[in-house]
Amino acid sequence: xxxxxxxxxxxxxxxxxxxxxxxxxxxxxxxxxHYKPNSYCGSCHKEQLRDYxxxxxxxxxxxxxxxxxxxxxxxKGRKDGMGYKALHPDEPGDCANCHTPDMVLNAGHExxxxxxxxxxxxxxxxxxxxxxxxxxxIRDPKTGRYxxxxxxxxxxxRGDTKxxxxxxxxxxxxxxxxxxxxxxxxxxxxxHLNQEHLLSLSTYADWKQAYDKGVVKRQCQDCxxxxxxKDRPVALGGPVRKAATIHRxxxxxxxxxxxxxKAATLGVxxxxxxxxxxxxxxxxxxxxxxxxxxxxxxxxxxxxxxxxDDAGRPLRHTGxxxxxxxxxxxxxxxxxxLAGHPGKMFxxxxxxxxxxxxxGGFNADHVLFDTRIRPRETDHSVYHFAAPRSGHARxxxxxxxxxxxxxxxxxxxxxxxxxxxxxxxxxVR
Ligand code: HEC
Ligand code: HEC
Ligand code: HEC
Ligand code: HEC
Ligand code: HEC
Numbered sequence: 001x002x003x004x005x006x007x008x009x010x011x012x013x014x015x016x017x018x019x020x021x022x023x024x025x026x027x028x029x030x031x032x033x034h035y036k037p038n039s040y041c042g043s044c045h046k047e048q049l050r051d052y053x054x055x056x057x058x059x060x061x062x063x064x065x066x067x068x069x070x071x072x073x074x075x076k077g078r079k080d081g082m083g084y085k086a087l088h089p090d091e092p093g094d095c096a097n098c099h100t101p102d103m104v105l106n107a108g109h110e111x112x113x114x115x116x117x118x119x120x121x122x123x124x125x126x127x128x129x130x131x132x133x134x135x136x137x138i139r140d141p142k143t144g145r146y147x148x149x150x151x152x153x154x155x156x157x158r159g160d161t162k163x164x165x166x167x168x169x170x171x172x173x174x175x176x177x178x179x180x181x182x183x184x185x186x187x188x189x190x191x192h193l194n195q196e197h198l199l200s201l202s203t204y205a206d207w208k209q210a211y212d213k214g215v216v217k218r219q220c221q222d223c224x225x226x227x228x229x230k231d232r233p234v235a236l237g238g239p240v241r242k243a244a245t246i247h248r249x250x251x252x253x254x255x256x257x258x259x260x261x262k263a264a265t266l267g268v269x270x271x272x273x274x275x276x277x278x279x280x281x282x283x284x285x286x287x288x289x290x291x292x293x294x295x296x297x298x299x300x301x302x303x304x305x306x307x308x309d310d311a312g313r314p315l316r317h318t319g320x321x322x323x324x325x326x327x328x329x330x331x332x333x334x335x336x337x338l339a340g341h342p343g344k345m346f347x348x349x350x351x352x353x354x355x356x357x358x359x360g361g362f363n364a365d366h367v368l369f370d371t372r373i374r375p376r377e378t379d380h381s382v383y384h385f386a387a388p389r390s391g392h393a394r395x396x397x398x399x400x401x402x403x404x405x406x407x408x409x410x411x412x413x414x415x416x417x418x419x420x421x422x423x424x425x426x427x428v429r
Contacts, residue, residue: 027157041126044236055251061099075413097150098191130162146195188220200361206290210375260401262287270428277385284378291372298404300347306396309388319384330406398423
């Protein structure tokens with residue numbers, strides 16, 4: 001299949017860097033340039049380094065979960081067949097593309113992740129991001145498929161010019177350049193869009209659809225690199241900048257309770273009708289800029305519905321299996337193994353050709369179900385319980401976020417917390 005730059009989606013900035021200041025020349029790519037470590041940049045940009053070091057992007061590729069999913073190992077380092085290398089021992093895979101972009105772009109082709117780490121990859125570093133000059137989103141208008149190989153979509157200028165949001169920055173350590181691409185979602189699309197057999201990471205595409213409709217008005221940066229706080233310098237020795245221009249490098253997503261709390265609104269109503277208690281639940285994606293959840297196919301959100309009588313005894317669920325959580329909610333005996341419990345899962349799990357669930361993007365054949373909620377849309381579901389004898393019930397409904405499916409975490413030996421997103425409790429008479 002041929003992809004040409006002419007099939008680029010509309011609305012992208014054509015020029016990457018617009019230079020200011022008489023002394024600057026257009027930055028050119030210098031293949032001999034070595035990316036500086038984050039600690040170097042952070043010696044002057046302390047707030048950026050502190051925030052970024054705590055993010056998941058700042059940790060990859062050293063994040064163990066990521067490496068184990070690449071190598072097909074469990075948390076104890078034993079081979080478990082679940083991972084890219086278990087299926088393709090002799091191929092590098094595309095994993096390094098977005099997790100160690102420096103090495104892949106330097107090589108010009110896919111590289112083995114472990115080789116990239118051994119060769120001293122800086123991961124997704126300050127210096128990598130700030131020497132990017134342009135990102136293209138390439139989509140074949142006929143098939144609707146994207147071309148997402150990082151070597152095709154990114155332009156960069158390795159060297160001492162750092163691009164950012166200011167038009168008047170002056171630094172003793174490096175040249176600076178105003179870079180509009182850094183303020184736009186297309187910058188993040190470089191990695192938050194992955195076309196495999198399926199569109200396994202669809203975050204940018206989901207955002208773009210909502211943005212074009214006017215449903216979402218903000219860029220990725222506005223929500224994941226929030227502004228706020230006091231006016232302050234962004235570098236040692238730099239001028240005081242307006243807080244509204246300083247974007248914190250937090251990148252909070254599915255591993256941060258504060259972020260997942262911003263996404264959903266829960267509406268709950270109940271009524272007793274003869275021998276039945278009916279519970280009506282509405283889940284609205286009120287805060288995310290894309291589907292909820294989005295990102296990696298492992299992410300899942302559980303709606304858990306419970307009903308009790310006056311004495312606090314659980315009421316019997318009578319609504320049948322269609323009102324219960326699927327096996328991916330956990331089939332063990334623990335309190336967080338919620339398969340079969342009244343509720344609903346919001347996710348897009350992948351299935352392999354042989355029918356194994358969950359699959360990764362790399363071995364996915366088809367989608368088991370897609371219940372993710374689009375921005376500002378509402379999911380409506382109803383649950384039936386046996387009515388309490390006293391005619392008085394208490395209903396508790398909660399929404400929790402899991403960065404992976406419980407059965408997978410159990411099998412891998414990964415630690416998995418339930419992050420609370422929303423909770424509602426009502427009395428029904
Ligand atoms: C994933 C890419 C990425 C990484 C990694 C990254 N930045 Fe940024 N940075 C951005 C983007 C995007 C903006 C502009 C946000 C906007 O204005 O909308 C920015 C803005 C800035 C600014 C302008 C002031 C501010 O905070 O908004 C400075 C300075 C900066 N980054 C330095 C750093 C340093 C130092 C590091 C490493 C500790 C770093 N960046 C890591 C993407 C990145
Ligand atoms: C010796 C201190 C120092 C070091 C080291 C340093 N910077 Fe800076 N940087 C500055 C100063 C000062 C500014 C200007 C701040 C301003 O004008 O508000 C700046 C500005 C920036 C900007 C904003 C550019 C713009 O036009 O918006 C970015 C991005 C940036 N630096 C990234 C980096 C990166 C990446 C590194 C590591 C490779 C780095 N800096 C290392 C001092 C430093
Ligand atoms: C060079 C590739 C790359 C770029 C550019 C990039 N990301 Fe990421 N991002 C990743 C990877 C890889 C991860 C997963 C890291 C991990 O968990 O190992 C990630 C994770 C995240 C997460 C989830 C963190 C969590 O807590 O689970 C958020 C949010 C995020 N990125 C936002 C952004 C935004 C916003 C931008 C644009 C300003 C951006 N990213 C640009 C590769 C990238
Ligand atoms: C209006 C605010 C908003 C915008 C715009 C936005 N996000 Fe998010 N994002 C959220 C919230 C809230 C969550 C947590 C809920 C969720 O998981 O969807 C989230 C979650 C995420 C996650 C974690 C995985 C997940 O569950 O979805 C990633 C990765 C992410 N966002 C990346 C992006 C990227 C990339 C863009 C731009 C293309 C973007 N976001 C635009 C608010 C936003
Ligand atoms: C196109 C860019 C891209 C490619 C290629 C890619 N990833 Fe990722 N990966 C991401 C982004 C972006 C995230 C974060 C999504 C989110 O937060 O939901 C991520 C998240 C992950 C996570 C979740 C980490 C965690 O701690 O939750 C794992 C595991 C992972 N990737 C493994 C892989 C493997 C294995 C491959 C190769 C088969 C691969 N990735 C290829 C961009 C990419």
